[in-house]
Amino acid sequence: MQNIKIQASNVHVYYGDNHAIKDVSVDIQDNTVTSFIGPSGCGKSTFLRCLNRMNDTIDICRVEGNIDLDGENIYDRRVDPVQLRAKVGMVFQKPNPFPKSIYDNVAYGPRIHGTAAGRAELDEIVEKSLRKAAIWDEVKDRLNAAGTGLSGGQQQRLCIARAIATSPEVLLMDEPCSALDPIATAQVEELIHELRESFSVVIVTHSMQQAARVSQKTAFFHLGNVIEFGDTTQIFNNPKNKKTQDYITGRIG
Amino acid sequence: MTHSSLFASDKRTASRNRAEKRFRAYGIIAISVGLAMLAVLIFTIIRSGSSAFQQSFVSFEVMISQEEVDNAEKALLKTGVYQKIITANFEKAVTNAGIVTELSPKDQGKILSKRVASQLREFVLSDNFKADEPIAFQFLANSSIDGYLKGRVSREGLENNKNVSVEQLNFSDKLVEAGLLKKSFNIEFITGSDASENSPEAAGFGSAILGSFAMMIVVVALSLPIGVAASIYLEEFAPKNRLTDIIEVNISNLAAVPSIVYGILGLALFLNYLGPISANDWIRNNSPFVGGLVLALMTLPRIVIPTRAALKAVPPSIRDAALGIGASKMQTVFHHVLPLAMPGILTGTIIGLAQALGESAPLLLIGLVGFIGGEIPANVDQFFGGPNTVMPAQIYQWASRADPAFYERAWGGIIILLVFLISMNAIAIVLRRRFERRW
Numbered sequence: 103m104q105n106i107k108i109q110a111s112n113v114h115v116y117y118g119d120n121h122a123i124k125d126v127s128v129d130i131q132d133n134t135v136t137s138f139i140g141p142s143g144c145g146k147s148t149f150l151r152c153l154n155r156m157n158d159t160i161d162i163c164r165v166e167g168n169i170d171l172d173g174e175n176i177y178d179r180r181v182d183p184v185q186l187r188a189k190v191g192m193v194f195q196k197p198n199p200f201p202k203s204i205y206d207n208v209a210y211g212p213r214i215h216g217t218a219a220g221r222a223e224l225d226e227i228v229e230k231s232l233r234k235a236a237i238w239d240e241v242k243d244r245l246n247a248a249g250t251g252l253s254g255g256q257q258q259r260l261c262i263a264r265a266i267a268t269s270p271e272v273l274l275m276d277e278p279c280s281a282l283d284p285i286a287t288a289q290v291e292e293l294i295h296e297l298r299e300s301f302s303v304v305i306v307t308h309s310m311q312q313a314a315r316v317s318q319k320t321a322f323f324h325l326g327n328v329i330e331f332g333d334t335t336q337i338f339n340n341p342k343n344k345k346t347q348d349y350i351t352g353r354i355g
Numbered sequence: 356m357t358h359s360s361l362f363a364s365d366k367r368t369a370s371r372n373r374a375e376k377r378f379r380a381y382g383i384i385a386i387s388v389g390l391a392m393l394a395v396l397i398f399t400i401i402r403s404g405s406s407a408f409q410q411s412f413v414s415f416e417v418m419i420s421q422e423e424v425d426n427a428e429k430a431l432l433k434t435g436v437y438q439k440i441i442t443a444n445f446e447k448a449v450t451n452a453g454i455v456t457e458l459s460p461k462d463q464g465k466i467l468s469k470r471v472a473s474q475l476r477e478f479v480l481s482d483n484f485k486a487d488e489p490i491a492f493q494f495l496a497n498s499s500i501d502g503y504l505k506g507r508v509s510r511e512g513l514e515n516n517k518n519v520s521v522e523q524l525n526f527s528d529k530l531v532e533a534g535l536l537k538k539s540f541n542i543e544f545i546t547g548s549d550a551s552e553n554s555p556e557a558a559g560f561g562s563a564i565l566g567s568f569a570m571m572i573v574v575v576a577l578s579l580p581i582g583v584a585a586s587i588y589l590e591e592f593a594p595k596n597r598l599t600d601i602i603e604v605n606i607s608n609l610a611a612v613p614s615i616v617y618g619i620l621g622l623a624l625f626l627n628y629l630g631p632i633s634a635n636d637w638i639r640n641n642s643p644f645v646g647g648l649v650l651a652l653m654t655l656p657r658i659v660i661p662t663r664a665a666l667k668a669v670p671p672s673i674r675d676a677a678l679g680i681g682a683s684k685m686q687t688v689f690h691h692v693l694p695l696a697m698p699g700i701l702t703g704t705i706i707g708l709a710q711a712l713g714e715s716a717p718l719l720l721i722g723l724v725g726f727i728g729g730e731i732p733a734n735v736d737q738f739f740g741g742p743n744t745v746m747p748a749q750i751y752q753w754a755s756r757a758d759p760a761f762y763e764r765a766w767g768g769i770i771i772l773l774v775f776l777i778s779m780n781a782i783a784i785v786l787r788r789r790f791e792r793r794w
């Protein structure tokens with residue numbers, strides 16, 4: 103049994119009057135890949151964005167309930183979301199590298215957090231992150247080229263490298279493969295497997311095959327509720343809830 | 356279903372193609388009309404204004420003894436004495452050149468500008484002057500002779516002209532032949548300051564250029580930081596609520612307020628209210644500083660609107676990316692959003708500033724009008740606070756004076772103003788390219 107990294111209990115999210123997340127409780131374990139599946143608009147992204155308080159940037163969004171990271175409520179008044187996001191990194195659906203060089207993209211996090219003592223150490227972090235993101239060999243000769251000049255799959259891996267360069271404890275990924283071709287998808291999935299050694303990973307995905315391939319835990323979202331949460335093998339082979347079964351067999355979606 | 360060939364276009368396709376062709380023709384016509392108007396405008400401006408950069412000068416040598424200087428400086432009407440010295444030297448030069456004329460020496464001297472006496476005196480009192488040595492001088496010809504050389508004054512209708520006679524024209528023809536009188540480039544037009552109604556030949560645009568310069572420094576120093584900071588705050592940091600909505604609407608409205616209203620505001624606020632109670636002597640009638648304050652108010656919304664638009668155009672995904680790896684709001688804005696918005700901000704800002712540079716209406720209300728700027732400002736206080744004028748107001752002044760010689764100078768001033776505006780736009784383009792080329 104792994105340690106519980108994030109414990110979300112009785113979370114409600116409102117966008118103005120729209121009650122987008124209704125009483126969701128989910129535990130995210132250390133060194134585990136947890137996937138969120140469910141039809142579009144059911145609140146997967148919303149819930150994911152609660153875990154690093156990215157929802158704070160949306161004016162009309164209101165979050166209720168408790169989300170504990172290592173036993174500390176991240177919505178406590180004393181918590182600075184900027185500090186939190188250094189610990190809980192995020193990779194977005196659309197690759198969004200900065201319009202800067204590949205090197206600067208990856209070095210940005212360590213730079214603003216002051217993690218590297220000097221240029222040599224920064225170089226090392228950049229190389230390590232790019233290697234972890236399985237893109238080092240492709241870009242090592244053009245670290246000063248624009249990050250935006252890479253292909254879609256490379257850009258997404260660059261964004262992953264950028265996220266892990268700040269050495270987060272949790273990595274949130276919102277449909278990281280939806281803009282990628284099958285080969286790039288396979289590379290990213292491979293990567294998620296490896297990342298699990300160092301972080302706990304939460305991934306939102308549209309593809310049930312992907313959830314089955316990469317995750318150990320799966321939460322099924324439906325209309326703002328978590329219908330079922332458990333081991334991935336159990337959810338896919340032996341769902342307890344009728345709706346889950348309907349969804350994974352393709353009857354709702 | 357009948358078989359249709361791809362080689363023959365059907366009715367609908369044909370009519371669509373015709374519509375497209377018509378539309379293209381309209382577009383080409385519209386652009387041609389625009390270009391033709393631009394060409395006419397530029398041609399007119401250059402044709403009417405280029406002559407302002409040339410002036411007719413009479414060149415001859417003047418020799419003065421120290422005694423003459425001492426006498427002149429003792430006299431009551433000093434310039435009158437210098438005028439006589441010039442007349443005497445001019446007559447000598449005319450005789451030496453072998454020119455025969457029925458004009459009296461005094462009437463010969465009348466073809467010179469009224470400014471020449473003070474021009475000579477200024478030189479005599481300067482350190483460069485050496486007594487009893489011949490000094491080569493270029494004296495301005497008066498504006499009628501200048502007009503004659505430029506083709507503005509003709510021999511017809513001379514009987515009604517009090518300023519110049521047929522004999523003087525004959526005389527100047529001979530001077531031209533002898534090489535004593537000729538047109539040459541007149542740097543004074545660019546560096547000098549305005550002159551009185553009766554000596555247009557001496558009027559220059561320099562003090563107006565300096566006035567505009569002083570005013571624009573004030574405009575840039577106030578409206579640029581305030582405008583950009585306000586835009587960044589409103590766009591990136593301010594909560595979206597009723598208050599910010601009201602502010603937003605008001606800024607849009609302010610940008611549409613006619614500039615003359617800002618002039619009235621400046622008159623009431625800065626001159627009538629603030630002027631008397633403030634100890635600052637930059638705040639007074641005719642000072643470029645007050646002009647700058649007024650135009651800064653006018654320019655502010657014109658900077659805020661394009662700056663906000665440029666910030667809005669930065670994709671939100673960039674903000675998410677920065678926030679997602681733990682950048683603070685401020686770091687996100689200054690490291691990522693602002694550099695991307697820079698080209699748009701610069702373009703919008705420079706266009707707003709160019710409008711301020713070309714503005715005249717509000718400035719006329721606060722007294723930044725020509726004829727007051729008699730001198731080139733000598734120090735910072737004069738530069739910002741002394742009475743001066745600005746380019747568009749000076750042009751307006753000249754254009755409204757009776758003597759056609761001023762009219763030519765108005766066109767010349769327009770050329771200089773346009774050069775400044777085009778340079779500003781060029782800077783905008785260059786800066787935009789520079790920032791866009793980053794990636």
Ligand SMILES: Nc1ncnc2c1ncn2[C@@H]1O[C@H](COP(=O)(O)OP(=O)(O)O)[C@@H](O)[C@H]1O
Nearest residue numbers: 117120122141142143144145146147148149160
């Ligand atoms: N920025 C937003 N403002 C208002 N409503 C939103 C916003 N983002 C999402 N929602 C609403 O929240 C609900 C859940 O959306 P989302 O979390 O994006 O679903 P999913 O990621 O599962 O497709 C939807 O009803 C959506 O309309």
Ligand SMILES: [Mg+2]
Nearest residue numbers: 146147148276
């Ligand atoms: Mg989503």
